[in-house]
Amino acid sequence: xxxxxxxxxxxxxxxxxxxxxSKTADGFAxxxxxxxxxxRVKERDEAAFQELVERYRTQVAALAFxxxxxxxxxxxxxxxxxxxxxxxxxxxxxxxxxxxWLYRITVNAxxxxxxxxxxxxxxxxxEAEARPVEAGRTPEGVFLRKDATERIKxxxxxxxxxxxxIFVLRDMEGLEIAEIATIMxxxxxxxxxxxxxxxxxxxxxxxxxxxxxxxxR
Amino acid sequence: xxxxxxxxxxxxxxxxxxxxxxxERHLARCSDCRQTYEELRAVDETxxxxxVFEHPPNFWEDFYQGVRLRLKAREI
Numbered sequence: 001x002x003x004x005x006x007x008x009x010x011x012x013x014x015x016x017x018x019x020x021x022s023k024t025a026d027g028f029a030x031x032x033x034x035x036x037x038x039x040r041v042k043e044r045d046e047a048a049f050q051e052l053v054e055r056y057r058t059q060v061a062a063l064a065f066x067x068x069x070x071x072x073x074x075x076x077x078x079x080x081x082x083x084x085x086x087x088x089x090x091x092x093x094x095x096x097x098x099x100x101w102l103y104r105i106t107v108n109a110x111x112x113x114x115x116x117x118x119x120x121x122x123x124x125x126x127e128a129e130a131r132p133v134e135a136g137r138t139p140e141g142v143f144l145r146k147d148a149t150e151r152i153k154x155x156x157x158x159x160x161x162x163x164x165x166i167f168v169l170r171d172m173e174g175l176e177i178a179e180i181a182t183i184m185x186x187x188x189x190x191x192x193x194x195x196x197x198x199x200x201x202x203x204x205x206x207x208x209x210x211x212x213x214x215x216x217r
Numbered sequence: 218x219x220x221x222x223x224x225x226x227x228x229x230x231x232x233x234x235x236x237x238x239x240x241e242r243h244l245a246r247c248s249d250c251r252q253t254y255e256e257l258r259a260v261d262e263t264x265x266x267x268x269v270f271e272h273p274p275n276f277w278e279d280f281y282q283g284v285r286l287r288l289k290a291r292e293i
Contacts, residue, residue, distance in 0.1 A: 050281055053280075053281055053284060054281070057277070057280060061270065061272065062270035065272075066270070071272055071273055071276065074272075075276065075283070078280075079283045079284045079287055082284045083284060083287045083288055086288060148263045148266035148267040149266075149267040151263055151267075152263065152264060152267040172264070172267075202260075202264075203257055203260045203261075206260040206263055207256045207259075207260050211256075
């Protein structure tokens, strides 16, 4: 119903009418609050941008961490991702999932970062294990996790950037093949092929490292 | 099913669940493949241990500030 002034009355949730019912191409309905936040960020509303960052920072940082295996690097990458998000938001198609779009930016940023700093990041496993454990946590738990993380980090380096991204998205993040295909912009059959190759290479590399570690003990 | 096919199948799949019938039967009678299977499971366990994003306590403290500074510097 139109008001006298000709404007469509807005409900007090701050949403535009087209933000209340919006489905992505695969039938997924994006959260209307997210669409409203995106619109407000496009209008240069900083509070909305901060809210968007806080809403998605864990998704972004967790993926970045799994891609590069280091918290400080993951933090750098995540901050870069949100800067890219801010400047590229006008290109986001609201008919698609925002989280998928963000995954794509994160994967690309992590690959860029990894390529740029790879040569500085060759630290021996022994050096990493020799670092003191963090205070306030169970020493055994922290050590085991750090040990596993270091092994994965080193082993992931044998994979190509595409193999590594697909392996992390599928076996660590648990995304569906179809979503990974969208993120990577390649056919699903290619995703499956890369995943197959990545699992074989990574398992081979990790098995070799586990054998070498147990022979030392 | 021969050893080569069993190892190919093991390498290709997520090992969180039980192996399929023919593979399981082969593993019951072949110690080499059983060892490979146990190695692969240990590898997957290593991956699962590394899955948890347990960031340091102050990880988010200056996070947004960092984004703002990078935005100001137009750092992409």
